[in-house]
Amino acid sequence: MMKDEQQIKSQGQDVCPGKKSQLKLEDVRAEIEKTSGPQYWRSLEELAGTPEFQEMLHREFPKGASEWLDSVSRRGFLRLMGASMALAGMTGCTKLPLEPIVPYVRQPEEVVPGRPMFYATAMTLSGYASPLLVESHLGRPTKVEGNPEHPASLGGTDVFAQASLLDLYDPDRSQTVTHLGDIRSWDRFVDGIRGPLTAQKALSGAGIRILTPTISSPTLAAQIKSLLSAYPQAKWHVYEPINRDNVIAGSQMAFGQPVETQYRLEGANVILSLDADFLYGGFPGATRYIRDYANRRNPDANINRLYVVESTPSATGVKAEHRLPLRASEIEGFAHALAGMVGVNAGGATLEGEQQKFLAGVAKDLQGNRGASVVMAGDHQSAAVHALAHAINAALGNVGKTVVYTDTVDANPVNQTESLRELVSDMHGGKVDLLLILSGNPAYDAPVDIGFADALEKTNVGMRVHVGLHNTETAALCHWHINEAHYLEAWGDTRAYDGSVCIVQPLIQPLYAGRSALEVVAFLGGQANANGYELVRGYWQKQHTAGDFDSFWRKSVHDGFVAGTAFAPKNVAMKGGNVPATNVEPGDIEINFRRDPSIYDGRFANNGWLQELPKPLTKLTWDNAALIGPAMADRLKLKTEDMVELDVRGRKVQSPIWIQAGHPDKSITVFLGYGRTRSGRAGSEVGFDMYRARTTTGLWFTNGVQIRKLGDTYKLASTQGYQTMETPTGERPLVQAATLEKYRDEPKFAKEGEPPTALTLYQPYDYKKEAYAWGMAIDMNRCTGCNNCIVACQAENNIAVVGKEQVVKGRHMHWLRVDVYYEGDRANPSAHFQPVPCMQCENAPCEVVCPVGATVHSTEGLNDMVYNRCIGTRYCSNNCPYKVRRFNFLLFQDWETPQYKMMRNPDVSIRSRGVMEKCTYCIQRINEHRIDAERADTLVKDGTLQTACQQSCPAEAIIFGNINDPNSKVSKLKSLDRNYSLLGELNTRPRTTYLAEIRNPNPEAEG
């Protein structure tokens, strides 16, 4: 008895039961086998119905959030309380300090103080551009949006573009030129490099090596080429850890030349992804693909069908109608078998059981949709898989319809791994005298067996120069470090996935007098004082010989892209012949190396917005973990948060374990980018560095992994299950989903159990008489869980970053969360993404309990939050069934750092300690548009007023507008049969409603 009590107590002390998990997998299994578990579940804990989960359900915040856990003395406590009492009544009695007001000396044309301006620009990630429109308040960029006129964006963005704003203002960015760690001026660098350059001139540049990441910028490529022609013996090497070597090799194998593959998903009835996570940022063209995919998710029109074969659970995979978890090495076998079935490649082995059924189903479906299907291969799959995908697409008649080949976006499509290897061998061979590293961080992220960092440190390269945004691990091993200008500070150009050239237009003078890579290369090429603007303009002047250049240039800068530069489809002939099977040594356990969904390859490690962004499935923040499947965890007796040592063919790394439902068995997935040592206040010494186990033979996956339990545990900060809603009856699920068949039989299935709305104790208000009644509809069928809305909301609404410790306590501040609900077997579940902002209930439970009237209803139906009235009783969040309110338990906002002051949206209050905050439907935007419309004596036009989440959503899953206007898009969505209220049975009458998810499974592929 005593022992039991103790056990319960120790469990109760867990800050978050979701993670620590006294969870026994046997319990989970027993629970599942009883088949009485919930239909939809958010975590394995919930599936098992553990007591910790139950407690979480009943809590307003996770345990620990609202307790003062830091030790504080009694005296300190009394002092604090005394001061609070004394000040309680006095807070309203403040005298405003005098404030300066600083006008321009000469006001620039078109600048209207108080009104933001928007400029078109573009951000490049691994060579692929995100076309953007950036908001600027009096010269300060404050918000990144997608460029609605560019086909690669259509208004959407990805998380990296959204968060790049924080990188601009990162106080840890490199702020000066350094030489051997000491601060130097640019002029000293100019002096320093003159000698070596002159020496190289005589040798035709035989000792010069330039190492760049993937470059798609036509101007920069031209500059590098002109530098190479000035120094003909110099060499250009390219390396990026998240490279597309396999894609290029696959296209070489299929066509004998490197080509870019573009997909036209709007015409695809059936999509098969072979390990391609094409619905998440980082995949070239993802922003556009999400839109095209989502446009085909209308169950009342021609809904598409997605099959995914994947080696690690991804946002794309769980959206699929049919998902087959396979180990990365087995996917090639699957591709061979499929190719055999569509008759392009003989010798495909047959598969067994489930896999065979899946294969037969997908093969038949693909053949039934010739010319209207797509087979995509993931970047980390072998060249053979890519070649097979090309062959299958050709056999299915998809080429030219849903699959288009063009020139490569990459200006120098070489095998990057080999390129880096060659550079290192030259370094060892003493052939390199002057090494210029343009961005990138190869000392940290190069494959270990290449030994790049070692070569930098130990070989005798006379002069090593690093140009970068941060003073990184690589910069530390170079003589000179040049602080690079951020893309929002410098002119440039770049290419989007379709090849169209985007002009990179700066919005602000370099904060730290940084120089762009383009300017540095031009300087080395002999153009002293080269200026980015003139370089880019000059390049395009040379390209545009016909017609009036000035108006062409102005239009291109204004639009953000050069019209007519998208690559034309290219006719490429298949080489023919069988694609050989790659020989894979049989091994027991496999390991996958993947880019991190939040911090990519590690370059965004110091970006707090991305670090704190819950990853799409695990909802992990501030860390990486080794993902394993539940069956493997059972076998190895591993639990989430257990530390293990992974021995990848002799290279050992340590990592905590995360049990991920749907992960293939006998396989581990680790994420790159963590464990940085020189990143900054947010990114250094965070997580575990997996590059230490990544070699050229196993860039993406390899087998022969030994896993050893270390015995200790490591706290992971996952928000999964933190804001867990409870259904009062426990019957009506929070997500409503059905198959197409069921939906057609019973279109109103989602509305089941909603109460009559007339019965209520709340005082009724006639919202119909108002000009506006704001409402939102979220289409779960379109949402792909890309996380964009979370970062967009954070940027728009000045939401603070709290740090790992605080996330563990459940004190993270995101106003918008994306809940994941799994469905089905834990070995291979599907999942539903549900973005949850404030519901803006008409009968808001939070309002009636506020003792100071700090949260009250507006006549337009908004649940207003008045920060200056809030005294922090937290009654409102206690009474909120949706758990969407966030409380500033501590002073999370940084009021001191000057850079952050420039970054913030001036139209939104900055909340301090002790204040409750929540989503307001972007009230600042509503006010701005309403006032503009009133001045013009009209009503706000539907579609012009967008909330931040809606605007950034590449899927257009979030639609906001006036529900008093029956013709508005949101009204039309809300009148659909699929529309339902979350927890509608509480009769809170939420203004945010959801459209139920409808899947379109193939009965023949059902397992």
Place this chain on the structure above:
Amino acid sequence: MQIFHRSTNTLSRATIFGAVFVIAALFWAMAQIQRSPYVTYAGVAKPQPVPFSHQHHVTGLGIDCRYCHTSVETSSFAGIPPTKTCMNCHSQIWTNAALLEPVRESYRSDKSLQWTRVNQLPDFVYFNHSIHINKGVGCNTCHGPVDKMPLMYQFASLQMEWCLECHRAPEKFIRPREQVFNMRYEQPTSNKVVTVGDAKFEDQIALGRALIKKYNVRPPMDITTCSTCHR
């Protein structure tokens, strides 16, 4: 045994009774301090780099408000003129005045003049000039007799109760749009008729109601919603 004198009873009663008044007086005093110019700055001229006289420029020279406050009709912020605006005239007249040296210095050195903000709202209040102008709120309704201010001062308390006076009853204040920038405008009385189109008004409330209808001013219930000003 009686320790206290009998009069203590009366004294204690008086004290308790009196305490109510003392506490009330304290509250009253605090409320007064809170509303006093010491806290609100109402009527207080703040130190400025140049003693700019609105009286001289508006009444004396007849310059329209919008010559300097250019964005008042389009933006939340009315705009403080750039040094260039001052120099439009002062490169021609008073070119040697010592008072204007800071202006010339700013123009020469390309460094902004640092004025002290006169009408200042707390950071959690989001005021928009353009909509007030558009709905017929005159400049001097809030800013007072600017044309009679040799040194600029804040006219009203700018406290929330003051804002609400109008937001709860806009008919008491609004005027025809064409009169918004007229510093000499007077509200209609039986002696002073204000015409709007064909209609003549001798009474502010009647005028206000007519204008509310004409300009589509939202009802008090709407414009006293918290999110009108706070976000």
